[in-house]
Amino acid sequence: MDVEQAEAALVEHYPRLVRLAYLVLPPTPGRSGRVLTAHSLTQRALPRTRAPAPVIPARSSAGPDGDRGYALVRLRVVRTALEAGLPLRRRAWTGRARLPPLLPRVWGLELFPRSGGADGLALDRRLSALSGPARAAWALRALERLTDGDVREVLTAAGVADADAALDEAGRVPVEHRLLDSPGFDPCSLQARPTDLLRRRRRLHATLVAGAALAVCGALLGPAGDGPGPDGAAAPPYARNPAARAALDPGRLTRVSPDAWRTSARVDFSVWPARGDLTGDTALLRRALAVWARPGGGVRVSATPGTPSGGPAGPPQLLYAGAVDGARVVILHDGLRIARYAEPADGTRGAALDFARVDGAGRAGASAVVLGRTDGNVRYLTAPWVRGAGERDLREPDSAATDLALTGGVTPPLPSPALRPGPCTSWRVLQLTDGTGTRLVTDLGELVPARLTAGRPGADDSSAGAGTLRAWAPFACSLGAMRSAGVRSVNAWAYAEQPLPDAGGGGRGSSLPEGAGGPAVWVCTRAETWRGDGARVLAQFHPPGGRSGVVAARAEDVPACGAREPRVLAGVLWKSAAGTWYLLAAGSRGTASVRATGGVEGSARGRLLTVRAEQGARADLEGALEDGRTIGGLR
Incomplete structure (x- = not known):
């Protein structure tokens, strides 16, 4: 088999193979270690030269095309993941799979999958109690959808001595396809947290002392010169940069007139006025800007895919500052992103900073942002041009919408379909009415709700008419696959x-x-x-x-x-x-x-x-x- 054939299968199905390795690996290194090891083992699964095809029927490879390249790469991933779970021995040869991966490596951060909820944690605990071969058998059944006979062949080819015992042990954990599709078992959709900051600080101090000693020795022993510094013409550190200081000054925040949207050529987030009862709280605004530029280790930071989380390039625009459901919330806009800062009403411990990309948003895309989520509910701040709001169940197209009272553009708390556990029996959406029509938006777990349209691509209808409601009714629950x-x-x-x-x-x-x-x-x-x-x-x-x-x-x-x-x-x-x-x-x-x-x-x-x-x-x-x-x- 050509290496190119195996490489094509690896590249095409890389997320699926990494998820398989993640499920088979033992839980002892922790989730961050499992993520890096799963990526490392998958990237090393390619054969070095032409390799014989595995002794597995092509029909059981479970690849989209049933190709032998995928079967070969999958077999190598399962084998190395099982080897990685074996204990180290002094007198036995230590295989490469048992050692910590050299690559990939991320310094200063721990990467681990997003939370899969209580059900996902319970499933992870049940899988951690299984042996390595049993975890492999369970993963091949649940993820690859192989029959027991095909699972037995893969395990035997991977070196498992007693495949039948592994299948029996795996049968004690029920297969839950819904949980496998959740972010909790996706090592390619990750969140980042810092490592031990105190330990890093001590190591940094020791490194600086050693570096200073080496620099002094180098200056004493090396030749003299008047060349430029290592940073050339670069500006001073961030805190001493005038533009950076201006971006952190609450007095320079951009505030738009309440009627600017009526005469502006653009109708988007750039013409939202500053609203809320805390727009004059300078201390709150200063904290929000400082956390945006330099979030501390105790701040929970999240961003939608493809959204940079760095500080603002200049003074951003203030959209909202107020008290929402027991928290103080500040929403800012820098032309590219929406940034939401939230802190508890009784302090700053447990603050959160969320980002969402909104460049190119028009009138419909800038209709609402999420102010907060509590107890399975979501509260929105609507655009100044929104005249009315309602709530409706997308699965009941013939039912009327429930009118919602807007207080300063803020909706009452609504049930969020993105936060609802259990089976999907309804899908609550927000209906917004402005001077150009009525539209539907839905919460998918992000700062900006997604618009719902219907019709042929390029000519889709964004109105909340009867045709759109009937088109979406049977497929509302499929929106759950598009969260985050x-x-x-x-x-x-x-x-x-x-x-x-x-x-x-x-x-x-x-x-x-x-x-x-x-x-x-x-x-x-x-x-x-x-x-x-x-x-x-x-x-x-x-x-x-x-x-x-x-x-x-x-x-x-x-x-x-x-x-x-x-x-x-x-x-x-x-x-x-x-x-x-x-x-x-x-x-x-x-x-x-x-x-x-x-x-x-x-x-x-x-x-x-x-x-x-x-x-x-x-x-x-x-x-x-x-x-x-x-x-x-x-x-």
């Missing part, structure tokens, strides 16, 4: 309707009432981010009579279902009321034909494909467009 990703807007596009065979209900993982008629609906939801890249795309299948849609395919960083490439093709295995399994596939308008290969063979003219299939079969989809181009199935 820096999402700017999410569009739902019903791109195809497909008659179902056998004239009955059914569905992947669900059953519908007998006689549920009508066509199934294919909907593509695309989440655009503030940073431009990292878009998340879901193709969802909604059978008639069902309350919710089913995710058939998902992808990231692809142009499909977007304004640049309004094309999409996806398929799903579906069981009819008669008990027959089918491969159903649908393409967007402009698709001339659809063909399935691999585990299911079939083709059809037009954009709809219905082919009999076996339960658990996998197929590759390809569509031909009317202009002669081809399109692959969304994965």
